[in-house]
Amino acid sequence: MSYFAAAVVRDDSGWTAAEVSLRGATDIDEVADRLRDVDLEADVSLLFVEADDAYLVILRLDEGEDLRVFGSDSAFAEESRLGSLLVGDLKTSVTGLDGDEEPRPAASGDDESEQPVVDPEADPVGDADLLANLGISAQKLLTLCTHEGMLPADVTAEICEVLGCADEVEELREV
Numbered sequence: 001m002s003y004f005a006a007a008v009v010r011d012d013s014g015w016t017a018a019e020v021s022l023r024g025a026t027d028i029d030e031v032a033d034r035l036r037d038v039d040l041e042a043d044v045s046l047l048f049v050e051a052d053d054a055y056l057v058i059l060r061l062d063e064g065e066d067l068r069v070f071g072s073d074s075a076f077a078e079e080s081r082l083g084s085l086l087v088g089d090l091k092t093s094v095t096g097l098d099g100d101e102e103p104r105p106a107a108s109g110d111d112e113s114e115q116p117v118v119d120p121e122a123d124p125v126g127d128a129d130l131l132a133n134l135g136i137s138a139q140k141l142l143t144l145c146t147h148e149g150m151l152p153a154d155v156t157a158e159i160c161e162v163l164g165c166a167d168e169v170e171e172l173r174e175v
Contacts, residue, residue: 001080003051006156006172007035008165009042017168019175020047025085032067035059044134048159048169049086050152051076056145057086058159060130070094070126072145072152090125094142122146135162 005020018038025031035047047059055076060068071090076083124145128138136159144155153173160166 001051001082003049003082004153004173005047005049006169007038007045007047008160008163008169009039009046010044010165011039011042015163015165015168017165017172019172022049022082022085028067028069028085028089031059031086032061035061036064040064046131046163048156049082050156051080051082053151053153055079055083056152056155057083058130059086060127068127068130070124070128070130070141072122072124072155074123074125087125092125092127094124094126094128094138131159 003022005022006017007020008015008017016039020034020038022031022034025034031047035045038045042061043063045061045064047057049055049057049059051057054073056072057076058070069087069090071077071087074087074090074093076086077088077090078084122145124142128141131141132138141159144150144158156169157166160169
């Protein structure tokens with residue numbers, strides 16, 4: 001299992017990024033501690049974990065508290081120890097709907113261009129709304145994760161572009 005884990009943290013001076021090692025982590029709380037260690041004073045801390053060009057997990061801490069987790073596919077928990085560690089406890093499948101959004105119908109004979117909200121082969125889990133107040137709605141996050149041809153690195157890049165920290169994460173990839 002190969003993975004890339006990039007933390008992006010925001011404080012008064014803006015976003016900074018750091019690679020985070022998850023080697024030896026024994027539970028999700030330890031992963032959260034490693035994210036906190038990047039910047040204890042951060043207003044917002046995000047950890048993007050991309051695994052095997054197939055799975056993306058996003059963790060979020062606000063002021064070091066209230067861990068929120070989103071996983072692009074629950075199958076990641078069955079594929080590896082890292083997947084089990086990050087998304088194994090997430091039971092809530094995601095539909096991508098906010099309370100004020102109307103359900104989008106799946107593809108049907110009425111309109112061939114209509115696409116399902118979620119790729120039927122993927123089973124996103126966790127809190128798809130975790131980036132909503134940063135400019136990425138649950139629907140946008142799910143669309144990015146289920147768009148054909150999009151790798152986890154592409155999704156991370158798109159999100160970071162919106163957040164304003166794309167250059168910082170790209171520098172980590174080049175090292």
